[in-house]
Amino acid sequence: MGLITLILAGTGGAAFIAAAPFVLGAVGFTAGGIVAGSVAAKMMGAAAAASGGGVAAGSMVAVLQSAAAFIPAAPFVLGAAGFTAGEIVAGSVAAKMMGAAAAASGGGVAAGSMVAVLQSAGAAGLSAAANTIVGVGGALVGAAIAL
Template sequence: MTTNFRTRKSTLGLLYILHSSANVERTCPLTRESRMVLTMLLLAGAGGATFIAAAPFVLGAAGFTAAGIAAGSVAAKMMGAAAVANGGGVAAGGVVAILQSAGAAGLSAAANAAVGVGGAALGALIAL
């Protein structure tokens, strides 16, 4: 296979663009600290959004469903442990009760905010 001048020129141009974009230190007008803050903010936002979107799926997978606690699930084991610890019943306002409420009715605005803050904090920690 022979390559003509035009093909070689476009290949060299593409390699130059890739090399230039990979060398951000030289071409980016932002300081290193500014890039670090920007990266932290982006990862914090992504972490918060991911946690908010994933929370209903995680609750369902753990066994906190709209129909109640799924038999044989992590939620059932938590409920059993809470019942033993409380003398046979699950305390209202306890962790199991709150998670079951969230699994059945969804997360409230305050709960979404708390989950988002947790995800944002984890995203910011990953950036460090």
């Protein structure tokens, strides 16, 4: 891949992350479920008919609905896991992850590690750079699935 391709992929990923909640909602994929009579409902009906009555796990409809449900929930999921604005909550999943990371690195949590990144996201939300990385990752996964 050339530099221009990487820059365009990063830009596209960032734009997708920023626009995803609006686009998904506009076509009927919402955190509360698929809106009756929407484009998403028609897609769901076609997918169910094609698979004999249900929407298959991993199908485009399932993936889009999962994304619509997760995007607004990300801050709550991080908080529930123990990654909060103040600190990592004692006894939480985050605390267990932090303990394992500290033990693996000889006593401290390394900057840039998964625990450090999740704590930063829990404290301040995802940065533009993190959103771009997530968007590029999502684009690559989508491209791999399409092949």
